[in-house]
Amino acid sequence: MSSRAIRGRLLSFRQRPAGRDDIGAYSYVEDGLILVDADGRIAFSGTYDASKIPAGVAVDDHRPNLICAGFIDPHIHFVQMQVVGSYAANLLEWLNSYTFIEEQRFSDPEHGSRIASAFFDELIRQGTTTASAFCSVHPESVDAYFAEAMKRNMAMAGGKVMMDRECPEELRDSAERGYEESSDLIAKWHGKGRNSYVISPRFAITSSPAQLAVTRVLRDEHPDLLLQTHVNENRDEIKKAGELYPDYPTYLGIYADYGLLGPKSLMGHSIHYKPHELDMMRESGAVAVSCPTSNLFLGSGLYDLAQADRNGIRSAVATDIGGGTSYSMLRTMDEFYKVQQLKGGRLDPVSSFWFLTAGNAEALGMEADIGRIEAGKFADLVVLDARAVPSMAIKMERVERLEEELFMLQTLGDDRCIAETYVAGVPMKSALSL
Ligand SMILES: [Zn+2]
Missing domain, CATH: 3.20.20.140 (Metal-dependent hydrolases)
Structure with a gap:
């Protein structure tokens, strides 16, 4: 039985990307749906389909924001x-x-x-x-x-x-x-x-x-x-x-x-x-x-x-x-990127978001439970608003591709871009007394 439904753009990684254009490394759903079961795990994730939502379950609609694993x-x-x-x-x-x-x-x-x-x-x-x-x-x-x-x-x-x-x-x-x-x-x-x-x-x-x-x-x-x-x-x-x-x-x-x-x-x-x-x-x-x-x-x-x-x-x-x-892990990835620049290396923004989610989950040996948006994993999620502040909203007018949005979130983003944080399917950030 689902206890919550969450709607938005969904990004989740299958493996570490080989580069910016490695679209096989991740799944991206433009209008996505996550159903959370009573244990806080993901029961379904995929394209939004109203018929999948059980009667009486309200939808947290985060469109146009991007939802990643926490x-x-x-x-x-x-x-x-x-x-x-x-x-x-x-x-x-x-x-x-x-x-x-x-x-x-x-x-x-x-x-x-x-x-x-x-x-x-x-x-x-x-x-x-x-x-x-x-x-x-x-x-x-x-x-x-x-x-x-x-x-x-x-x-x-x-x-x-x-x-x-x-x-x-x-x-x-x-x-x-x-x-x-x-x-x-x-x-x-x-x-x-x-x-x-x-x-x-x-x-x-x-x-x-x-x-x-x-x-x-x-x-x-x-x-x-x-x-x-x-x-x-x-x-x-x-x-x-x-x-x-x-x-x-x-x-x-x-x-x-x-x-x-x-x-x-x-x-x-x-x-x-x-x-x-x-x-x-x-x-x-x-x-x-x-x-x-x-x-x-x-x-x-x-x-x-x-x-x-x-x-x-x-x-x-x-x-x-x-x-x-x-x-902020966004600020951290921005500095990680700059360090690689100084070392003469290159880190693409798609790989950055793999590190923040599935990559760090694998490092901790927790990939069975967290780090991806897929059925069976805990619904630990972050909702990212790339237009959270005026300067980012202006920049977003020139952003056309997912990887450009990710790079901007990493370069300019901080806690103000975190529209919501879910832990086991429960919205936690909006519940904080800020
Ligand atoms: Zn230390």
């Missing part, structure tokens, strides 16, 4: 909402001067709950329906995060950061505590509602060899879980990781040796690779998660998508709030 942000720090826009020379100064101070506040469950509520409001405002987040070292921050996700029935991934050195005493766990707290949180939250727990050693600098060893135990005990961390973001960070792990010729080699590299590994940033590390990424099937606004803000470097593609490395694109400077 945006997916595969790397974000929910505990850094009050770190965004902090003035620092580079990554390590930014961590020590602001981030490691701010994250201490998450020992207080009330603070965690307040920020979680604001965080999820912001994701919905931006059309982001799934994210993989780093919480703080405190289990309370994970409780706040997943409790809020369940309230909203959102498919969220995340975990407590494990860190037992090179940070303030208040933010340190230990190898044993990191293992025990992570194990308890997995039992408490993974698979509850739409939650996915992610094993989250922050990075090799803040995890001792003993902690990376227990991280491997966690992985072996929970082979179905994702793992997220940071690697090769910034030159000073790479140097420091080398000093702390002097036996390893490469940064990535540390994670590989501790058994932390595989197809469920989300390797944040992944900018400065040595040739051998490119081979490790390809052979392991790990995902390089690029965070362009963060990399520009902290002056970390420029991710090379063409190099990743040439080497058969999987890529995803994320905000990395609070090193990142926008919650």
Whole structure:
């Protein structure tokens, strides 16, 4: 039985486009209909046909707006909402001067709950329906995060950061505590509602060899879980990781040796690779998660998508709030595009929207449930209004093709273009008190 009908132009991807004109990579329906079942999944998607709509079901008519699968942000720090826009020379100064101070506040469950509520409001405002987040070292921050996700029935991934050195005493766990707290949180939250727990050693600098060893135990005990961390973001960070792990010729080699590299590994940033590390990424099937606004803000470097593609490395694109400077995946793709321009590469707008939806879903291994508009998937959707502001409406007078509209949304768009965000078929943005 359908609980909702949604009408508009529908765009959904079958596979990563080979280029702007690869029309076989996606389906586009000029006047489309989505029927949502009582479980929040898509019962039907295709051409609008009034006879398919059961009696008594009202239609949310979004014409002429464009409906895509909800945006997916595969790397974000929910505990850094009050770190965004902090003035620092580079990554390590930014961590020590602001981030490691701010994250201490998450020992207080009330603070965690307040920020979680604001965080999820912001994701919905931006059309982001799934994210993989780093919480703080405190289990309370994970409780706040997943409790809020369940309230909203959102498919969220995340975990407590494990860190037992090179940070303030208040933010340190230990190898044993990191293992025990992570194990308890997995039992408490993974698979509850739409939650996915992610094993989250922050990075090799803040995890001792003993902690990376227990991280491997966690992985072996929970082979179905994702793992997220940071690697090769910034030159000073790479140097420091080398000093702390002097036996390893490469940064990535540390994670590989501790058994932390595989197809469920989300390797944040992944900018400065040595040739051998490119081979490790390809052979392991790990995902390089690029965070362009963060990399520009902290002056970390420029991710090379063409190099990743040439080497058969999987890529995803994320905000990395609070090193990142926008919650908007549209703004993020705009910066990703510009970074590729500086690298001498080219990213077509159709491929951009694959990254935002089906591509990032595949990176998280969630493609069975999200990332596409098709029967059986959750009705996590974003409605995009390319005429949301006067300057865009004027430009739209000159836009004739779908890919031109997508490129404009990416180049000029932000939360004002998000006309609605659906989570499991329920309109969420219009329900927010803005
Ligand atoms: Zn990060």
